[in-house]
Amino acid sequence: MIYQLSKNYKKFFLSTIIFGIIxxxxxxxxFFFKKKLLYIFNDQKLWTSIYISSIYFFSISIGSLLFLSIQNISKSGWSIIIHPIMNKISSFIPYGSILILIILLINIIHPNKPIFHWMNDYLYNPKSIYYDKILMKKKLYLNIPFFLIRNLFYVLGCIFFYFRINKISYFLNVSYSLKYYNKLYSNSIYFIIFFAFISTFLSWDWIMSITPHWFSTLFGWYFLSGILINGIVFITIVSIFLKKIGVFHFFNKSHMNDLGTYIFSGSLLWSYFWFSQFLLYWYGNIPEEMLYFFKREKLYYNIHFLMLIPNFIIPLLLISRKNKCNSNRLLLISIIILIGHYIDLFNLIDPNFYNKISFGLYEISSLFIIGGSFFYILLSNLKNQTLYLTEHPFFKESKEYKNHNL
Structure with missing residues (x-):
C-alpha cells in the first residue's frame, strides 16, 4: 500500500510555520518600536520557549524509535503493521537533536547565559560576590567542555541509530532476506542499551542542570517514562488518522486495544515516578529540595498537581476496553495526554526562570514553527512511501491479528 500524501496537509502545516513566524x-x-532591537537576542523568554518546544517534539520522535526498538527485540508480531509509522515519526530526530545542540551552543557563547546559569564564570571565582560553593563542588561534571562533549555524543548517537534502524528496515522490505531481520534485532538492542545509558545524563544536562542546586535521584526514570509515553501516544494518533482517511486498512481494533493498553500502563508508570519523586521530598522535608515544589504550587497555581488530570486521571479511562477500541475516544484521550506532557515539560523548565505563569506569544509561535516543521517533515516522509513492512517475517501475523477477548 503506497500512501499518496494530499498536498493540502503539507500546505496546512507550512501555513502554521508561516503563522508562527508572523x-x-x-x-x-x-522591541523595534521601543528601539530595543538588541534586547531580542537577550530575551530569556525567547530562548526558553524555543528550547521547550524543541525538547518536546524531539521526545516524541525518540520515544517512537524507542518503542519501535522494544517491539523489535521482543519479537512482537502484533505491531509489525505500525512499524513503518514508528519509523516515519522518528524522522524528526536528526532535526530536533541538532536544533537542541544549536540552542546549547548559543547559550555557551551568549554573554548572559539565558538558560544555563551555571555556565557563568563568576560563579566559580572565590573573589566574586556571586561565588557559589555548591556549584564549585559540581564543577567536575558541570563544566562547558565536558558538557559539550557529552551532548555531541548524545546527538550523534541518536542520529546514527535513527539512520541505521531506518536503513535496515528499508532493506528488509526490499531484499527478501532474513539477515536484515537479524540486523534489525541486534541494532535495536544496541540502541536500547545506548539510550538507557544516556537518557539519565541527557535529562540531567538538558533539564535538571537548569536548577543546579536541586537534584532528583528519580529524574532520569521520570524523564524516560515521559519520552516513551509521548512516542506511543503519537504513534496511536497517526495510526488512527491514517485509518480514518482510508489508507491504513490493516490497522484494526485489536491493534488499537494494544496501543491503548500501552498508553494506560505507561501513564501509570509515569505517575508512579511522579508520586515517588514528590513523596521522597515531602517526607524528607529538605528546604533546598522542597523549594522546587513550593514555587510550582504557589506561583504557578498548583500546576505540578493540576497536570495529573491529563497525565494520570484521563488515562484511567483506558481501563475500559470499549474506550481503547473506539477510535474517536482513543484519539481524544491521546491528544489530551500529549497536551498534558507538554504541560509537564513546561512545568519542569519555565518556573526556573519566572515567578508566574508566562505562556504567551513566544511559546505559541515556537509551537507553531517547530511543531509545524515536525509535522511537515513527518508528512514529507510519508509521501509515496509504503505503509506496510510486507517482507517482515511476522507481517502476516500482524495483518491477521485478532484479540479474542474483544
Missing amino acids: LLLYKWSQ
Whole structure:
C-alpha cells in the first residue's frame, strides 16, 4: 500500500510555520518600536520557549524509535503493521537533536547565559560576590567542555541509530532476506542499551542542570517514562488518522486495544515516578529540595498537581476496553495526554526562570514553527512511501491479528 500524501496537509502545516513566524515578528516589532532591537537576542523568554518546544517534539520522535526498538527485540508480531509509522515519526530526530545542540551552543557563547546559569564564570571565582560553593563542588561534571562533549555524543548517537534502524528496515522490505531481520534485532538492542545509558545524563544536562542546586535521584526514570509515553501516544494518533482517511486498512481494533493498553500502563508508570519523586521530598522535608515544589504550587497555581488530570486521571479511562477500541475516544484521550506532557515539560523548565505563569506569544509561535516543521517533515516522509513492512517475517501475523477477548 503506497500512501499518496494530499498536498493540502503539507500546505496546512507550512501555513502554521508561516503563522508562527508572523507571531514571532509581531512580538519582535514591539522591541523595534521601543528601539530595543538588541534586547531580542537577550530575551530569556525567547530562548526558553524555543528550547521547550524543541525538547518536546524531539521526545516524541525518540520515544517512537524507542518503542519501535522494544517491539523489535521482543519479537512482537502484533505491531509489525505500525512499524513503518514508528519509523516515519522518528524522522524528526536528526532535526530536533541538532536544533537542541544549536540552542546549547548559543547559550555557551551568549554573554548572559539565558538558560544555563551555571555556565557563568563568576560563579566559580572565590573573589566574586556571586561565588557559589555548591556549584564549585559540581564543577567536575558541570563544566562547558565536558558538557559539550557529552551532548555531541548524545546527538550523534541518536542520529546514527535513527539512520541505521531506518536503513535496515528499508532493506528488509526490499531484499527478501532474513539477515536484515537479524540486523534489525541486534541494532535495536544496541540502541536500547545506548539510550538507557544516556537518557539519565541527557535529562540531567538538558533539564535538571537548569536548577543546579536541586537534584532528583528519580529524574532520569521520570524523564524516560515521559519520552516513551509521548512516542506511543503519537504513534496511536497517526495510526488512527491514517485509518480514518482510508489508507491504513490493516490497522484494526485489536491493534488499537494494544496501543491503548500501552498508553494506560505507561501513564501509570509515569505517575508512579511522579508520586515517588514528590513523596521522597515531602517526607524528607529538605528546604533546598522542597523549594522546587513550593514555587510550582504557589506561583504557578498548583500546576505540578493540576497536570495529573491529563497525565494520570484521563488515562484511567483506558481501563475500559470499549474506550481503547473506539477510535474517536482513543484519539481524544491521546491528544489530551500529549497536551498534558507538554504541560509537564513546561512545568519542569519555565518556573526556573519566572515567578508566574508566562505562556504567551513566544511559546505559541515556537509551537507553531517547530511543531509545524515536525509535522511537515513527518508528512514529507510519508509521501509515496509504503505503509506496510510486507517482507517482515511476522507481517502476516500482524495483518491477521485478532484479540479474542474483544
